[in-house]
Amino acid sequence: MRTLAEYASLVEQRLPEYLPAAEEGGLILNHAMRYSLLAGGKRLRPSMVLAAVEMLEGDLEEAMPFACAVEMIHTYSLIHDDLPGMDNDTLRRGRPTNHMVFGEGQAILAGDGLLSLAFETMLAQGKKRPERAEAYLSAIAEIATGAGAGGMVAGQSLDLEYERNGSPADREDALFRVQRGKTACMFLYPLRAAGKLAEGTEETLRALEEYGRAFGMLFQATDDLLDVLGEAKEVGKTLGKDAQSGKLTCISVFGVEGTRALVREERARAEAALERFGKRAEFFLELVRKMENRVK
Amino acid sequence: MRTLAEYASLVEQRLPEYLPAAEEGGLILNHAMRYSLLAGGKRLRPSMVLAAVEMLEGDLEEAMPFACAVEMIHTYSLIHDDLPGMDNDTLRRGRPTNHMVFGEGQAILAGDGLLSLAFETMLAQGKKRPERAEAYLSAIAEIATGAGAGGMVAGQSLDLEYERNGSPADREDALFRVQRGKTACMFLYPLRAAGKLAEGTEETLRALEEYGRAFGMLFQATDDLLDVLGEAKEVGKTLGKDAQSGKLTCISVFGVEGTRALVREERARAEAALERFGKRAEFFLELVRKMENRVK
Numbered sequence: 001m002r003t004l005a006e007y008a009s010l011v012e013q014r015l016p017e018y019l020p021a022a023e024e025g026g027l028i029l030n031h032a033m034r035y036s037l038l039a040g041g042k043r044l045r046p047s048m049v050l051a052a053v054e055m056l057e058g059d060l061e062e063a064m065p066f067a068c069a070v071e072m073i074h075t076y077s078l079i080h081d082d083l084p085g086m087d088n089d090t091l092r093r094g095r096p097t098n099h100m101v102f103g104e105g106q107a108i109l110a111g112d113g114l115l116s117l118a119f120e121t122m123l124a125q126g127k128k129r130p131e132r133a134e135a136y137l138s139a140i141a142e143i144a145t146g147a148g149a150g151g152m153v154a155g156q157s158l159d160l161e162y163e164r165n166g167s168p169a170d171r172e173d174a175l176f177r178v179q180r181g182k183t184a185c186m187f188l189y190p191l192r193a194a195g196k197l198a199e200g201t202e203e204t205l206r207a208l209e210e211y212g213r214a215f216g217m218l219f220q221a222t223d224d225l226l227d228v229l230g231e232a233k234e235v236g237k238t239l240g241k242d243a244q245s246g247k248l249t250c251i252s253v254f255g256v257e258g259t260r261a262l263v264r265e266e267r268a269r270a271e272a273a274l275e276r277f278g279k280r281a282e283f284f285l286e287l288v289r290k291m292e293n294r295v296k
Numbered sequence: 297m298r299t300l301a302e303y304a305s306l307v308e309q310r311l312p313e314y315l316p317a318a319e320e321g322g323l324i325l326n327h328a329m330r331y332s333l334l335a336g337g338k339r340l341r342p343s344m345v346l347a348a349v350e351m352l353e354g355d356l357e358e359a360m361p362f363a364c365a366v367e368m369i370h371t372y373s374l375i376h377d378d379l380p381g382m383d384n385d386t387l388r389r390g391r392p393t394n395h396m397v398f399g400e401g402q403a404i405l406a407g408d409g410l411l412s413l414a415f416e417t418m419l420a421q422g423k424k425r426p427e428r429a430e431a432y433l434s435a436i437a438e439i440a441t442g443a444g445a446g447g448m449v450a451g452q453s454l455d456l457e458y459e460r461n462g463s464p465a466d467r468e469d470a471l472f473r474v475q476r477g478k479t480a481c482m483f484l485y486p487l488r489a490a491g492k493l494a495e496g497t498e499e500t501l502r503a504l505e506e507y508g509r510a511f512g513m514l515f516q517a518t519d520d521l522l523d524v525l526g527e528a529k530e531v532g533k534t535l536g537k538d539a540q541s542g543k544l545t546c547i548s549v550f551g552v553e554g555t556r557a558l559v560r561e562e563r564a565r566a567e568a569a570l571e572r573f574g575k576r577a578e579f580f581l582e583l584v585r586k587m588e589n590r591v592k
Contacts, residue, residue, distance in 0.1 A: 020445060025473075029445060029453035080408060083381070085400030104381030105456045108404065109449050112376060112411065116444035119415050123440055126433035133429035137422035144419055148412030149316060149325060153405050157325035160401045177321075 001282050002054070004290075007047035011067060018068050018121045032102040032110035033117070037075045039093055045186060046071045049194045051283040052208060058198025062132070065125045066139060066197060069118035070190045073147045076114035077156070077186075079107055086160065115147070139193040146189025155181020159248070167248050175253045184216025207273045211284060214270035218291045221262050224250040225295040260295070267292055297578050298350070300586075303343035307363060308336075314364050314417045328398040328406035329413070333371045335389055341482060342367045345490045347579040348504060354494025358428070361421045362435060362493060365414035366486045369443045372410035373452070373482075375403055382456065411443070435489040442485025451477020455544070463544050471549045480512025503569045507580060510566035514587045517558050520546040521591040556591070563588055 015037060020030045046067035053063040082089040082097040084104060089097050099107035122140045126133050145151055159178045167174045191208040200208070228251050250259040270288050274281040311333060316326045342363035349359040378385040378393040380400060385393050395403035418436045422429050441447055455474045463470045487504040496504070524547050546555040566584045570577040 025446075025450065025454075027450055027453055028457050029450055032453075033445065076408075080404055083401075083404060085379070085381070085395070085404055099381070103460070105379075105460075106453060108376055108379060108381055109453045109456070111408070112372075113445035113449040113453075115408065115411055116440060116449060120437070120440045120444050123433060123437035126430075126437065130430050130433075133433045134422075134426050137419060137426075137429045137433055141416070141419035141422065144412060144416045148416050149329065149409035150321075151412075153409040153412060154321065154323055154325055157323055157328075157402060157405045157409075158321075160405070161324050164399070164401075 001280075002051070004042075004044070004047050004051075004283070004287065007050045008043035010050065010064075011043040011046045011071060014064055015068050015071065018065065018072075018117070028102060028106050029109055029113055032098055032106050033113050035101060036079050036092075036098050036110065037072060037114065039095060041093065043071060045074055045190055048187065048212075048284075048287070049190050052191050052194035053198050055277060055280050055283065056195065056198035056200050056204065058194070062125065062129070063194065063197050065121045066143070066190075066193060069121045070143060070186070070193075072114045072118040072121065073143070073152075074186060076111040076118070077147075077152060079111040079114070081156065083107060086156075118147075119144075135196055135199065139196040142189045142193040142196060146185040146192075151185035151189065152181060155179070155183070155185065162248050171248065171253050175248050175250065178248060179217060179220045179250075180213070183220045184213045187216040187219070188212030203276070207276055210273035211270050214266045214273060215284075215288065215291070218263060218266040218270060218288065221250045221259050221266065222291050222294045225256070225259050225263070227251070228256060229295065263292060263295065297576075298347065300338075300340070300343050300579070300583065303346045304339035306346065306360075307339040307342045307367060310360055311364050311367065314361065314368075314413070324398060324402050325405055325409055328394060328402050329409050331397060332375050332388075332394050332406065333368060333410065335391060337389065339367060341370050341486055344483065344508075344580075344583070345486050348487050348490035349494050351573060351576050351579065352491065352494035352496050352500065354490070358421065358425070359490065359493050361417045362439070362486075362489055365417045366439060366482070366489075368410045368414040368417065369439070369448075370482060372407040372414070373443075373448060375407040375410070377452065379403060382452075414443075415440075431492055431495065435492040438485045438489040438492060442481040442488075447477060447481035447485065449477075451475070451479070451481065458544050467544065467549050471544050471546065474544060475513060475516045475546075476509070479516045480509045483512040483515070484508030499572070503572055506569035507566050510562045510569060511580075511584065511587070514559060514562040514566060514584065517546045517555050517562065518587050518590045521552065521555050521559070523547070524552060525591065559588060559591065 019034055019037060022030050022034055024030055049067040049070055050060060050063055054060055078092060079098045081087050082092055083099055090100050091097060098110055102110065119140070122136065126136045155178050159182055162174060162178065188209045191212040192205050195205040195208045250262060254262055267288055271285065274284055315330055315333065318326050318330055320326055345363040345366055346356060346359055350356055374388060375394045377383050378388055379395055386396050387393060394406055398406065415436070418432065422432045443449070451474050455478055458470060458474065484505050487508040488501050491501040491504045546558060550558055563584055567581065570580055
């Protein structure tokens with residue numbers, strides 16, 4: 001059983017081989033893609049793909065391009081999220097955002113390039129092992145669904161709309177739709193993809209999906225909590241500025257105690273989904289504990 | 297043998313079924329994607345995919361999601377090209393550009409959504425006919441290569457860079473690299489995908505590729521010529537503003553007569569590539585004639 005740090009280090013080692021060399025074709029694009037993709041980060045999503053494949057006794061090496069593709073998609077979404085037309089952020093992980101370094105146009109293209117490269121990377125594995133084409137097609141389809149116009153991009157679109165024009169009266173429903181799309185989809189669909197790669201049964205896929213969804217909500221809820229806990233420390237308040245601004249977060253909808261209850265609830269759901277895997281789910285159980293520990 | 301108008305009309309009829317309904321989930325994203333994808337246009341690229349599949353006695357219906365996906369990718373590239381951070385265009389085909397209607401953030405997401413949806417659409421065909429997974433994987437891989445970080449996106453990145461920072465001393469080489477990436481890749485790789493769908497031989501794929509490359513160059517050269525011929529009519533000049541501004545176009549690199557020579561050259565190349573298909577290549581021969589007639 002590997003740890004998150006071990007999987008993340010594997011991903012870190014392998015990511016560069018799927019990227020065009022910085023100097024190839026004299027393209028700023030290549031520098032811009034590398035700048036954001038190789039900027040570190042937890043490598044949580046690709047590590048979860050690899051861990052799920054190993055938990056189901058699939059082939060780690062075969063899963064590597066799929067895991068790295070998931071990280072490319074995550075990175076493209078951050079580059080586009082940071083753009084002036086979206087969140088207009090100037091810093092990400094302590095470094096200037098992509099468009100601050102390469103300009104807005106090249107940052108848009110770096111995102112587009114990484115999304116395309118994610119698919120190229122997964123499809124290339126099909127050339128290596130054409131006899132596995134059916135499994136690959138369905139794994140790629142899962143990831144495309146999570147990333148796509150009914151998944152992550154839909155969540156971002158809703159989030160942007162609510163931020164600009166206010167959220168609907170049913171704020172709880174609105175919050176769940178945004179967080180399911182923006183956050184949970186890129187956990188649950190990649191996990192389903194891992195299940196397909198490892199030839200998991202329908203029940204296995206459903207359990208992975210249920211875990212991924214609950215983990216995504218847990219991830220977002222603890223993130224939202226951390227934001228206010230951090231701010232509370234700084235300015236001695238119990239609610240952060242997001243809660244006051246009416247921005248749609250777990251805190252603004254459920255309050256701090258309500259969000260803590262949500263964390264317990266999603267944790268229980270995530271653990272229940274893992275039961276069928278017994279001791280082999282240790283990696284995923286540990287992740288859940290890590291999340292809860294963030295806000296203790 | 298169908299005509300371009302007939303194929304385009306087929307594409308027009310079928311495109312909506314691959315899109316989420318406008319009202320689905322109350323998403324502005326769906327309106328924004330539909331606004332640009334269903335805005336008409338020549339439907340040239342998807343028609344060429346369908347025509348190539350029929351020329352090679354492949355299955356038209358099977359090719360439909362691939363053809364429509366190619367149009368989605370073309371449309372996403374136009375939405376992103378028009379953004380303030382790129383070309384900053386306010387009109388496209390006589391209508392306000394996507395970001396003028398939906399705002400910059402939603403336009404970025406509409407492009408992202410269409411690119412993802414293109415892959416989702418192609419991958420979904422794999423669920424319908426899993427026994428064809430290997431052919432589909434390799435067809436999708438061709439399209440991803442054409443659209444991706446070594447294809448269309450690379451061409452856009454170079455174009456943007458040269459526009460902002462000036463082009464290199466070897467302007468001819470720079471022009472070919474930009475036009476190959478920006479324009480030719482989204483003809484030649486979709487044609488190769490059609491060849492894979494129809495189980496074409498390596499020689500067939502190479503002929504389609506050669507035709508697609510030459511056609512792309514012809515398309516771009518006649519576009520550049522049309523720009524100056526149109527302007528010359530308007531203002532009585534023989535060279536357009538692009539030529540004067542030093543922007544990298546066929547006209548600014550080769551002049552009007554040189555560009556006409558290039559048109560003849562690429563036409564001859566395109567026709568030579570079609571020889572092996574004999575009379576069955578009529579659709580593609582006609583396209584070449586149409587291009588040349590634009591600038592007669």
